[in-house]
Structure formats: structure tokens, C-alpha cells
Amino acid sequence: MSWVATFRPEAQIDVLEARDWYERQQQGLGDSFKDSLDHIIVRVETMPQMYAVVFSNVRRGKLRRFPYVIYYRILSDRIEVIAVLHGSRDPRLWQERVS
Numbered sequence: 743m744s745w746v747a748t749f750r751p752e753a754q755i756d757v758l759e760a761r762d763w764y765e766r767q768q769q770g771l772g773d774s775f776k777d778s779l780d781h782i783i784v785r786v787e788t789m790p791q792m793y794a795v796v797f798s799n800v801r802r803g804k805l806r807r808f809p810y811v812i813y814y815r816i817l818s819d820r821i822e823v824i825a826v827l828h829g830s831r832d833p834r835l836w837q838e839r840v841s
Contacts, residue, residue, distance in 0.1 A: 745787045747821040756826040778805045790816045
């Protein structure tokens with residue numbers, strides 16, 4: 743089965759905020775962040791069970807170059823990205839999004 747990742751609105755905001763922050767730090771770094779995120783999304787779509795469950799059927803994958811984590815769950819018809827947050831953020835931020 744081919745999986746497609748969809749981002750919850752909150753996760754889309756997470757990505758935009760992180761990308762913009764990195765871009766303000768150095769021109770082009772925001773694009774590098776997005777490329778790193780795209781890489782992990784492809785991995786998740788290809789092998790969704792590759793990453794461990796960390797909370798109530800939610801899995802976590804770490805970006806390679808950036809200290810960010812993607813939280814997602816496998817649904818019957820797609821992969822739902824719940825959050826894309828800095829690894830040091832309080833886990834309650836994304837856990838509250840799981841309904």
C-alpha cells in the first residue's frame with residue numbers, strides 16, 4: 743500500500759514557523775530545513791512503521807540535520823502528521839493535539 747502524509751493545520755503552522763525562523767538566521771537555511779523535513783516525510787510514507795510508537799499510537803521520527811521531531815500516526819487511509827516541533831519542546835504541546 744502506498745501511504746500519503748497529510749499535515750494537520752497545526753503541523754503546517756509548526757513547519758512554517760520553523761522554516762521562517764531558520765531563514766531569519768541564515769538565508770537558505772529555511773529551505774534546508776524544509777528539504778530535511780521532506781526527506782523524513784518520504785521515509786515515513788515509504789515505511790510508516792519504521793519509527794517507534796511514543797504515545798497512544800503516535801510515532802516519532804527525528805530530522806537528521808535539525809533538532810526537530812515529526813509526530814505522526816498511521817490511519818487506515820493515510821498518515822496524519824500531528825506536529826513538527828523542536829525536540830526540547832514540552833510533549834504536552836503535541837499530545838493535546840491527539841484526539
